[in-house]
Amino acid sequence: MKNLLQQCGKTENLMLYLLDYQPEQEIPEYIQYQLRKYSQGGIRILLFLTCPSSENDAQLVRLKKENIIADFVCDKGFFTHFAVFEQLLKRTESKDFENVGNLIITD
Numbered sequence: 001m002k003n004l005l006q007q008c009g010k011t012e013n014l015m016l017y018l019l020d021y022q023p024e025q026e027i028p029e030y031i032q033y034q035l036r037k038y039s040q041g042g043i044r045i046l047l048f049l050t051c052p053s054s055e056n057d058a059q060l061v062r063l064k065k066e067n068i069i070a071d072f073v074c075d076k077g078f079f080t081h082f083a084v085f086e087q088l089l090k091r092t093e094s095k096d097f098e099n100v101g102n103l104i105i106t107d
Contacts, residue, residue: 012042012101012102013041013042013043013044013101013102013104014043014044014045014046014070014100014101014102014103014104015038015043015044015045015046015104015105015106016046016048016084016085016088016103016104016105016106017035017038017045017046017047017048017069017106018048018050018080018084018105018106019031019047019048019049019050020049020050021049021050021051021074022051023051023057026059027059027063032063032068035047035063035068035069036068039067039068039069043104044070045068045069045070046069046070046071046072046073046088047060047063047069047071047072047073048072048073048075048084048087049072049073049074049075050075050076051074051075051076052074052075052076060072073087073091075087084105085105
């Protein structure tokens with residue numbers, strides 16, 4: 001599994017955003033709006049989705065390609081912020097946290 005924080009690089013603000021999502025659904029416009037605003041405000045976003053793996057989902061790929069999100073991770077086990085943070089810790093090395101100024105956890 002890729003190192004998530006390496007995907008983000010050096011960043012002053014990193015947000016972990018948890019979203020209940022199913023690949024056949026559209027991401028609500030108000031959430032896309034929020035993500036765009038956070039991104040425009042200089043916040044890098046790791047999007048954690050409560051669904052099975054969906055690396056080729058067109059909506060998610062578009063958000064990543066437009067640099068609205070740094071990356072996304074899909075897993076049915078993301079039911080709380082604690083689960084998200086636990087997965088982040090498992091998929092990163094402690095030295096990579098040196099590149100993050102503020103860690104923001106939200107949904």
